[in-house]
Amino acid sequence: MSATAKATAAPAAHQGASYNYLNHDKSVWSWLSTVDHKRIGVMYAFTLAIVFLVAGVLAILVRTELYAPGETIMGPDAYNQTFTLHGIMMVFLFLVPSIPAILGNFVLPIQLGAKDVAFPRLNLASYYIYLIGGVLVVSAIIFGQVDTGWTFYTPYSSDGGSAVIFMTLAIFIAGFSSILTGINFIVTIHKMRAPGMTWNRLPLFVWGLYATSIVQVLATPVIGITMLLLLLERVLGIGIFDPALGGDPILFQHFFWFYSHPAVYIMILPAFGIISELIATFSRQRIYGYKAIALSSVAIAMLGFLVWGHHMFVSGQSAVSAVIFSLITYLIGIPSGIKVFNWVATMYKGSIWLQTPMLYALTFLFLFTIGGLTGIMVGVLAVDVHLHDTYYVVGHFHYVMMGGTVMALLGGLHYWWPKMTGKMYNETAGKIAVALIFIGFNLTFFSQLILGSQGMPRRYYDYIPAYTGLHQVSTIGSYILAAGLFLVLFYLLWSMFKGARAPANPWGAATLEWTHCTSPPDPHNFHHTPLVTRGAYDFHLADEVFGAQSGDGAGDGAHAPARLAGDGRVAEPQ
Amino acid sequence: MNNGSAWLPEQASTLAPEIDALFYFVKWVSLVIFVGVVAAMLYFMFKYRRRDAAERPVPVKESKLIEISWVVVPTILVLIVFVWGFQGFIKLNVAPPEAYQITVRAKKWLWEFEYPNGTTTVGEVHVPVGRPVRLNMSSEDVLHSFFVPAFRVKHDVLPNRYTSVWFEATRADTFQVFCTEYCGTQHSGMLAKVIVHPEAEFREWLNSGGGNFDEMPLPEYGAILYQQQSCNACHSIDGSSGVGPTFQGLYGAERRFADGSTAVADDNYIRESILQPQARIVEGYPGVMPASYGSLNERQLSALIAFIQQQQ
Numbered sequence: 001m002s003a004t005a006k007a008t009a010a011p012a013a014h015q016g017a018s019y020n021y022l023n024h025d026k027s028v029w030s031w032l033s034t035v036d037h038k039r040i041g042v043m044y045a046f047t048l049a050i051v052f053l054v055a056g057v058l059a060i061l062v063r064t065e066l067y068a069p070g071e072t073i074m075g076p077d078a079y080n081q082t083f084t085l086h087g088i089m090m091v092f093l094f095l096v097p098s099i100p101a102i103l104g105n106f107v108l109p110i111q112l113g114a115k116d117v118a119f120p121r122l123n124l125a126s127y128y129i130y131l132i133g134g135v136l137v138v139s140a141i142i143f144g145q146v147d148t149g150w151t152f153y154t155p156y157s158s159d160g161g162s163a164v165i166f167m168t169l170a171i172f173i174a175g176f177s178s179i180l181t182g183i184n185f186i187v188t189i190h191k192m193r194a195p196g197m198t199w200n201r202l203p204l205f206v207w208g209l210y211a212t213s214i215v216q217v218l219a220t221p222v223i224g225i226t227m228l229l230l231l232l233e234r235v236l237g238i239g240i241f242d243p244a245l246g247g248d249p250i251l252f253q254h255f256f257w258f259y260s261h262p263a264v265y266i267m268i269l270p271a272f273g274i275i276s277e278l279i280a281t282f283s284r285q286r287i288y289g290y291k292a293i294a295l296s297s298v299a300i301a302m303l304g305f306l307v308w309g310h311h312m313f314v315s316g317q318s319a320v321s322a323v324i325f326s327l328i329t330y331l332i333g334i335p336s337g338i339k340v341f342n343w344v345a346t347m348y349k350g351s352i353w354l355q356t357p358m359l360y361a362l363t364f365l366f367l368f369t370i371g372g373l374t375g376i377m378v379g380v381l382a383v384d385v386h387l388h389d390t391y392y393v394v395g396h397f398h399y400v401m402m403g404g405t406v407m408a409l410l411g412g413l414h415y416w417w418p419k420m421t422g423k424m425y426n427e428t429a430g431k432i433a434v435a436l437i438f439i440g441f442n443l444t445f446f447s448q449l450i451l452g453s454q455g456m457p458r459r460y461y462d463y464i465p466a467y468t469g470l471h472q473v474s475t476i477g478s479y480i481l482a483a484g485l486f487l488v489l490f491y492l493l494w495s496m497f498k499g500a501r502a503p504a505n506p507w508g509a510a511t512l513e514w515t516h517c518t519s520p521p522d523p524h525n526f527h528h529t530p531l532v533t534r535g536a537y538d539f540h541l542a543d544e545v546f547g548a549q550s551g552d553g554a555g556d557g558a559h560a561p562a563r564l565a566g567d568g569r570v571a572e573p574q
Numbered sequence: 575m576n577n578g579s580a581w582l583p584e585q586a587s588t589l590a591p592e593i594d595a596l597f598y599f600v601k602w603v604s605l606v607i608f609v610g611v612v613a614a615m616l617y618f619m620f621k622y623r624r625r626d627a628a629e630r631p632v633p634v635k636e637s638k639l640i641e642i643s644w645v646v647v648p649t650i651l652v653l654i655v656f657v658w659g660f661q662g663f664i665k666l667n668v669a670p671p672e673a674y675q676i677t678v679r680a681k682k683w684l685w686e687f688e689y690p691n692g693t694t695t696v697g698e699v700h701v702p703v704g705r706p707v708r709l710n711m712s713s714e715d716v717l718h719s720f721f722v723p724a725f726r727v728k729h730d731v732l733p734n735r736y737t738s739v740w741f742e743a744t745r746a747d748t749f750q751v752f753c754t755e756y757c758g759t760q761h762s763g764m765l766a767k768v769i770v771h772p773e774a775e776f777r778e779w780l781n782s783g784g785g786n787f788d789e790m791p792l793p794e795y796g797a798i799l800y801q802q803q804s805c806n807a808c809h810s811i812d813g814s815s816g817v818g819p820t821f822q823g824l825y826g827a828e829r830r831f832a833d834g835s836t837a838v839a840d841d842n843y844i845r846e847s848i849l850q851p852q853a854r855i856v857e858g859y860p861g862v863m864p865a866s867y868g869s870l871n872e873r874q875l876s877a878l879i880a881f882i883q884q885q886q
Contacts, residue, residue, distance in 0.1 A: 071814065076759045149756050155733060156716035156757060243734030249717060250732070283622070286633045289641055314719065315730045316737050319667050323660055330652040334645065341644045344611055347618035351629035354619065362615060369611050373604035380655050382662025383597050386726040389719060389754040453581045453597070455723025457754040460762035464750065508627075540633050 113194025208273020
């Protein structure tokens with residue numbers, strides 16, 4: 001062990017690490033060429049924050065235009081391009097990479113007790129591939145004036161020229177970064193677990209990322225195949241999707257959803273993982289039905305490949321396939337429901353601490369339950385005929401994608417923020433932001449559920465006056481939601497410069513990144529490879545969390561665990 | 575949205591009550607589950623709130639019975655709604671054999687309806703009350719989707735095959751039709767009306783070849799055609815710019831074309847613009863107007879020109 005590392009161990013426990021992954025080399029080149037999973041995670045965080053900001057501003061423009069019927073701030077073509085850009089950026093450039101790339105990269109190796117991911121250089125390569133894909137996607141949309149919506153159904157999308165081919169190429173390149181991250185995570189989870197870290201002791205965030213990685217590796221190639229077929233059609237004139245050449249536009253929808261429905265699980269499975277971490281830690285209780293949660297993620301990942309046709313009940317696919325897809329869709333709803341029940345049951349007889357990350361987890365439970373139940377509604381064949389392509393669907397998937405994935409990401413970001421930056425954010429500001437986001441979100445999207453069931457179609461620049469009231473509620477809600485998100489941006493940036501220094505384990509959590517790691521972590525994560533002797537949420541065995549020597553409960557943000565397991569051992573029950 | 579409930583629009587087809595019943599069943603079951611989850615969450619939040627930083631709760635033993643029950647009960651519930659939804663779906667998909675058939679052609683951005691006797695309408699479809707009607711639909715360009723909220727029917731319209739919807743209207747009134755598959759600039763303007771007539775009135779309307787306009791003054795007939803032929807999807811009459819130029823102040827004004835030439839918009843220019851839209855394109859607008867208005871008869875053309883002349 002080096003002298004510097006030795007020197008940090010003692011003071012680090014109380015006042016944050018003075019020698020850490022952030023400051024051991026501060027040059028710009030050291031960041032751009034880093035193979036440290038933590039730095040790559042931070043680079044993703046900055047990049048994705050910019051994507052989220054831009055795509056979010058586009059959403060505000062869309063909502064502002066819809067404040068009144070007719071032209072409010074832009075014309076129909078500008079509107080169509082705006083919602084297209086919002087959808088494509090949010091789905092392919094933000095939601096798909098978000099949690100795995102930011103929090104997965106940062107947390108996964110540490111939770112496993114590993115020094116890094118299995119292929120650190122590949123990890124850096126996937127960041128740059130993502131950047132290239134991102135630049136291509138945005139330029140394809142802007143130069144191609146893409147106005148097809150994020151689903152780019154043919155023949156509308158192929159009528160205008162080659163924009164759809166560039167678009168799928170760009171998305172495939174961005175998706176390639178997901179494939180590489182997925183492979184990296186799968187190998188890391190299989191091969192780099194610390195001694196004693198059995199599959200049954202894995203934190204559920206790791207299980208969530210494992211299931212996600214499987215989907216990433218298997219589903220993403222399909223978008224590449226789609227691109228190749230579009231290219232063959234255009235260059236060689238082989239009729240595949242274009243009816244003028246004898247192709248079938250419904251086939252395109254099959255290809256598109258064969259990728260994009262599993263992509264929904266790429267977005268939500270890691271969110272499930274974060275929620276398990278948050279609820280267990282802030283309830284200080286073992287997760288109820290650990291195995292059910294872990295394995296239901298894998299079940300969802302598998303079944304997720306077999307339900308794509310539920311996007312196409314009224315598209316013209318055969319009625320028989322619609323019926324089969326509806327049935328499988330219900331089967332996939334069950335594991336998601338089990339998770340919600342398990343999370344609530346985890347709180348039973350716990351010790352519930354309502355800090356900002358936990359408030360996000362509870363917000364998730366509230367919103368995701370609505371998202372799931374409205375999903376059951378649109379899975380009912382006869383009812384979906386009425387609801388398909390209306391604002392009901394828009395409301396439903398925002399409850400799942402934003403109410404689910406984004407709330408989990410925000411919760412995870414607040415939870416691991418002290419670990420990533422070594423700084424605490426302002427807890428009061430955090431709670432105010434959660435309240436604004438919760439109120440704003442429900443105003444924005446619950447009104448859309450009602451609009452949709454009343455018949456308001458989606459992707460409408462203009463609408464009949466009867467829908468005005470609910471559209472106005474939705475627009476005002478979106479401003480409140482935006483205010484909450486900007487508040488988060490503000491106080492997180494503030495905390496980086498002015499925040500109090502974070503202790504090693506401010507939440508009294510029991511996973512390795514908190515119990516065996518300084519805040520921020522050492523460049524090599526651990527001084528010794530940890531030896532794991534208990535499950536991730538066995539608080540009753542986790543004496544190190546409660547400071548076996550100092551004897552106080554820690555976990556109030558003021559006290560660090562007294563002992564930073566100098567010998568790398570997790571204490572045995574006493 | 576008169577006569578509708580808080581969640582669903584008015585019911586005006588034989589299948590609507592059945593679909594609504596299923597909607598409300600799912601809604602109420604969902605509400606019970608949702609309230610249960612949130613109530614448990616709030617109760618635990620309060621009851622087990624952390625009172626002391628050093629609390630170490632005793633691990634809760636998992637109960638097989640509880641775990642099995644929350645797998646089995648939701649499974650039974652979803653199987654019920656699956657079977658129920660399946661039955662409704664079959665009814666929505668199988669038109670009665672005696673249904674009255676109307677051919678529907680969709681194109682950017684209008685709906686054209688053709689009746690068995692050759693009568694054609696644009697932007698409005700006339701149907702008899704209390705009799706099943708089947709719409710046999712196809713598209714001339716991209717995907718569209720035919721949606722009547724009051725009837726709870728919707729189906730995509732494709733360029734390479736026929737698809738259909740059927741309904742039996744339960745009362746004589748006018749209902750909104752939306753296009754619900756995104757189709758470009760004027761997607762939100764691709765609207766139509768279903769006009770439901772009592773049987774006798776429908777027969778009379780049909781036999782008159784789509785309404786008797788012979789006696790009507792030209793500008794009034796033009797105003798009807800402006801709606802019926804969906805001119806309004808692209809051309810406003812209030813001066814605002816759409817896909818095409820506004821009709822306000824058009825007549826007699828000097829037009830500047832994409833090739834730099836100019837002309838005064840007189841009767842013959844407007845006539846040419848309707849019949850051969852691509853002949854001269856006004857500067858700054860895309861040449862996207864369909865050439866399908868060649869089927870308008872002499873009187874209809876005169877009526878439209880008279881209507882445009884009025885828009886000063």
